Amino acid sequence: MAAVEVKKLVKKYGSMDAVKGISFSISEGEIFGLIGPNGAGKTTTLRVLATLLSINGGSVTILGYDLNKEASEIRKLISYLPEDAGAYKNLSGRAYLQFIANFFDRKDVFAMVQKGIEITDLGARIDDRVDTYSKGMMRRLLVGRALMTNPKLAILDEPTSGLDVINAQEIRKLVKSTAQSGTTVLLSSHNMLEVEYLCDRIALIAEGNIIETGKPKTLMEKYQARNIEEVFVRTVPK
Amino acid sequence: MSGLGNITKKEIRELLTPATFIPIIVVALIFATMGTSIQGLQEQSSEPPIIGIITEDNIGYGAMASTLLHKNAKSVFNSTSITDLHNGIEIVRQHEGVAVVIIPKNFTERIMQEQQGTIEVNWIMKGTGLMDSISSGALEVLLSYININLSKQLIEQNTTVNASFALSPTIRVETTSYKNRQFAGLSPNTIAGMLASQSMLIPLVMMMIIIMAGGIVITSMALEKENKTLETLLTLPVKRTSIVTGKIIAAAVIGLILAIIYMMGMQFYFKGFEVSGGVNLATYGLVLTTVDFLWIGISLFLALIAGLSLCMLLGTFAKNYKSAQTLTFPITMLALIPMFITMFADFDTLPLAVKVFTFAIPFSHPMMASRALLFDDYILVIGGIVYVGIFALITISIVVWVFKTDRLLTGTTKLKWIKRLKRQRF
Numbered sequence: 038m039a040a041v042e043v044k045k046l047v048k049k050y051g052s053m054d055a056v057k058g059i060s061f062s063i064s065e066g067e068i069f070g071l072i073g074p075n076g077a078g079k080t081t082t083l084r085v086l087a088t089l090l091s092i093n094g095g096s097v098t099i100l101g102y103d104l105n106k107e108a109s110e111i112r113k114l115i116s117y118l119p120e121d122a123g124a125y126k127n128l129s130g131r132a133y134l135q136f137i138a139n140f141f142d143r144k145d146v147f148a149m150v151q152k153g154i155e156i157t158d159l160g161a162r163i164d165d166r167v168d169t170y171s172k173g174m175m176r177r178l179l180v181g182r183a184l185m186t187n188p189k190l191a192i193l194d195e196p197t198s199g200l201d202v203i204n205a206q207e208i209r210k211l212v213k214s215t216a217q218s219g220t221t222v223l224l225s226s227h228n229m230l231e232v233e234y235l236c237d238r239i240a241l242i243a244e245g246n247i248i249e250t251g252k253p254k255t256l257m258e259k260y261q262a263r264n265i266e267e268v269f270v271r272t273v274p275k
Numbered sequence: 276m277s278g279l280g281n282i283t284k285k286e287i288r289e290l291l292t293p294a295t296f297i298p299i300i301v302v303a304l305i306f307a308t309m310g311t312s313i314q315g316l317q318e319q320s321s322e323p324p325i326i327g328i329i330t331e332d333n334i335g336y337g338a339m340a341s342t343l344l345h346k347n348a349k350s351v352f353n354s355t356s357i358t359d360l361h362n363g364i365e366i367v368r369q370h371e372g373v374a375v376v377i378i379p380k381n382f383t384e385r386i387m388q389e390q391q392g393t394i395e396v397n398w399i400m401k402g403t404g405l406m407d408s409i410s411s412g413a414l415e416v417l418l419s420y421i422n423i424n425l426s427k428q429l430i431e432q433n434t435t436v437n438a439s440f441a442l443s444p445t446i447r448v449e450t451t452s453y454k455n456r457q458f459a460g461l462s463p464n465t466i467a468g469m470l471a472s473q474s475m476l477i478p479l480v481m482m483m484i485i486i487m488a489g490g491i492v493i494t495s496m497a498l499e500k501e502n503k504t505l506e507t508l509l510t511l512p513v514k515r516t517s518i519v520t521g522k523i524i525a526a527a528v529i530g531l532i533l534a535i536i537y538m539m540g541m542q543f544y545f546k547g548f549e550v551s552g553g554v555n556l557a558t559y560g561l562v563l564t565t566v567d568f569l570w571i572g573i574s575l576f577l578a579l580i581a582g583l584s585l586c587m588l589l590g591t592f593a594k595n596y597k598s599a600q601t602l603t604f605p606i607t608m609l610a611l612i613p614m615f616i617t618m619f620a621d622f623d624t625l626p627l628a629v630k631v632f633t634f635a636i637p638f639s640h641p642m643m644a645s646r647a648l649l650f651d652d653y654i655l656v657i658g659g660i661v662y663v664g665i666f667a668l669i670t671i672s673i674v675v676w677v678f679k680t681d682r683l684l685t686g687t688t689k690l691k692w693i694k695r696l697k698r699q700r701f
Contacts (some may be wrong), residue, residue: 050685087510090681109512117510123503140511182507 040065040100040190040221041086047094048081055081057245058095063238065189068212068222070236072229072265074273078245079225080120083194086223087117100189113141116188120195120225122179126168130159130178133167137182145187153185156211173204180208184215191215193224197231209235229266239265243273301608324414325372327352327363335383336392336425340445343421344376348414360397364452367399373410373463374398376418386425389437391446394418400453400463402621403470403646408463415464418447454650458559469556470646471618476538477571478614478642483537484579485610485638488530489586490603495522496590497599506684515678519671523583530579556649567648570656574641577660581637581667582606587674591683613639622647622655637663 041063048056056078063069071079084090086097088108097104099111124133134153138146154163157177162170170178176199183191196212197205205228212235216222226232232239233253241249241256249256249272253265262268326348330341333355344350351370352363363375377395386392396418401407425444429436451458451466458466499505508518556562563571586606593599613636616629622643625633633639640659647655677683 084506084684087506089506089509089684109514112510113512115510117507119503119506121503122507125504126502137507137511140513179507 038065038101039063039098040067041069041223042098043082043086043095044097045095046082046085046092046097048078048085048090049093054245056085059240059242059245059247060095061240061247061250063221063223065221066216066219067237068216068224068235070232070239071223071225071242072227072232072239072269073225073242077242077273079242080194082242083117083192083223083225084119086190087115087192088112089117114189115192116183116186116190117192118179118183118194118196120198124167124175124178124182127166129166130154130157130163130170130174133178134182134185138185141186149185149187152187153181155181156184157181158207173200176200177204177208180211184211184220188220190221190223193222195226196224197226197228205231229264229269233265241269241272248272297604301604305608305612322413323347323349324374324410324417325349325351325367325370326414327354327367327372327375329354329357329359329363329375329377331355331357331380332378332382332384336386336428336444337378337382339425339428340378340382340392340394340421343424344378344417347417347420364397364399371401372399373414376414386429386444389440391440392425392444394421394445394447396447396449396462398449398451398463400451400466402624403453403467403650404617404620404624406619407621407624408467411463415462418445421445454652456560456650461559470561470649474645475618476541477575477645478617479541480534480538481575481578481638481641482610482614484527484530484534485582486603486607487533487537488526488579488583489606489610490599491526491529492522492583492586493590493593493599493602493606494596495526496587497593497596500593501595509678509683515675516671519584519587519674519678523580523587523671526583526586527579530583561649563645563648567645570648570653570660571641571644574644574656574660574663577663577667578637578641581663581670582610584667584670584674585609585637588670588677591674591677609636610638612636613642617642617646634659634662637666 039062041061043062044060045058046056046060047054047058059078059082061069071082073079081090085092085104086099088104088111092105100114102110102114104111124130125136128136131150131154134150134157135146138149138153141149157163157174157180159170159174159177162174167175167178176197180193180196183193191212193212197208200208209231212222212224222235224235236253238250238252239256240247249268251259253268256262256268257264260268260271262271326344328341328344328348328350330337330353332338333341349372351372352359352366352375354363357377357379360375360377367373367375375397377397379393379395382392382394396414398411400411422443422445426441429441429444449460449462451461451463453463453466499508509515586603589602589605590599593602613633616625616633617639622630622633633643640656640663644656644659647653
């Protein structure tokens with residue numbers, strides 16, 4: 038069974054078509070990357086799949102549940118990391134993780150928080166208030182929050198956005214190991230190296246349409262490109 | 276352009292927003308309306324009071340007092356027998372008058388014996404608001420004027436008269452009737468003053484809770500957006516209803532705590548202004564029972580929930596902390612308006628349009644409840660509770676619906692019926 042099945046998805050903002058009937062599917066345990074220029078419809082697609090936005094056409098099935106009818110069931114199984122997410126500033130890192138874990142099964146809360154603390158790797162700073170964290174620390178906390186709940190599907194919008202090389206690399210490793218443990222990952226990124234390193238398959242999206250879908254290696258061969266960046270430049274309309 | 280000029284121009288441009296000016300314009304309009312109303316009331320108080328006069332003593336000082344009453348008041352009922360009192364009260368009530376004044380048989384005789392002549396005043400109270408007792412104030416002035424005139428007369432006629440008696444040759448015996456109740460020894464002014472001082476606390480508590488807790492709810496929504504935590508919250512396995520009610524309950528608790536702290540200080544402040552007049556309202560049956568307090572509690576609680584759900588709805592429009600501050604203004608106004616109305620006027624005596632407006636504001640009901648319960652007006656209180664309950668339910672449903680739409684994140688909604696309407700029109 039596909040973890041995600043998107044068929045002819047349409048999303049409009051007023052009269053503007055943000056997503057124009059895209060279709061793709063993601064297998065369980067797969068890391069699937071959405072790449073495209075700014076305003077292509079990546080974040081809109083991720084927000085739709087994260088149950089945040091309604092759809093204007095087509096259908097979306099996540100882990101067997103219909104997005105339109107069973108959004109609350111989907112929310113139990115997914116985790117969404119927005120690109121510019123934040124945390125409650127008055128809470129400590131630990132209290133924030135605890136707050137999130139409390140929404141899930143009571144018996145798993147302690148284990149979830151411990152896992153979150155481990156992922157964030159913030160040491161003693163986990164007990165400091167969130168508003169004292171650097172950007173890198175904040176992002177690690179949020180990644181920890183997103184992955185600690187053992188989601189069946191992790192939707193990560195620019196997971197390494199604004200991070201330095203070291204922090205970004207650590208998060209990439211985390212995403213990879215999360216997928217290896219059975220979680221399906223859908224991510225978007227501007228970083229082509231990241232996409233090439235992480236993703237089993239990618240979809241190139243531009244102006245609300247999917248232009249290409251496939252394995253990075255296959256696409257590079259098809260477009261006789263040395264890397265995904267070249268594939269991107271050759272396929273995405275200027 | 277100099278650096279100073281450049282900065283000044285930029286600052287003025289940023290500050291010249293509707294959000295800065297609309298609140299000030301609305302406040303100015305409210306004060307202007309209040310000023311006009313007060314001016315109207317002053318004019319009303321200078322008009323002769325509408326009364327009924329029963330003159331049983333039509334000779335000497337009695338005739339003099341009666342003449343002064345006829346000359347300075349608008350008499351709509353005249354009689355020479357106390358047996359007509361009931362009929363007189365009805366006629367004066369129909370003419371929206373204030374009282375039936377009786378000059379009893381022995382009035383002149385008592386004054387001749389250097390005993391205070393009794394003037395019986397049967398007040399007809401229209402409402403318990405301070406503004407409702409303005410006409411009765413005009414009659415009180417007239418009765419004092421009669422006293423002074425008789426006093427002058429006595430001094431001019433008899434130089435050996437007892438000084439303290441000469442200064443006060445009349446005594447007033449008052450009975451006020453209001454909502455089928457008789458209050459012996461009290462004038463409408465005294466009753467209204469005492470009720471105002473005793474029932475000022477609930478409107479103030481209500482206003483403070485709404486302003487404080489309302490601000491918390493709106494700011495909370497704005498901060499969720501500003502701190503980028505809303506998106507995460509909305510993808511968690513929690514019902515939208517739980518998010519909405521959780522925020523409302525938290526704000527209500529914090530608002531109550533803040534209001535209690537505030538009111539502890541205010542109570543000491545009010546003690547300095549209490550109008551007791553040595554009269555205990557409980558002796559007139561004007562006392563709230565435990566059940567009454569329960570009704571007030573229910574009314575207060577529901578109004579708070581209705582108010583906070585309204586704030587929550589406004590909060591969905593807040594983009595950040597700054598815009599949240601602007602959005603608290605309509606709520607502040609909605610809390611202030613009924614507070615002023617209930618402080619100065621009685622719901623029963625308000626013009627129909629103002630009555631509907633006051634009833635429609637959910638915060639009015641706990642403010643009106645204590646006075647209404649004192650006079651057993653359960654219909655107003657229970658009707659208010661039902662209305663506020665329905666108001667709260669509808670508002671919460673709308674908020675939950677907004678939480679389920681894209682509006683919260685994108686500022687747009689999928690209102691198909693509005694789109695259809697637009698298409699039909701254009």
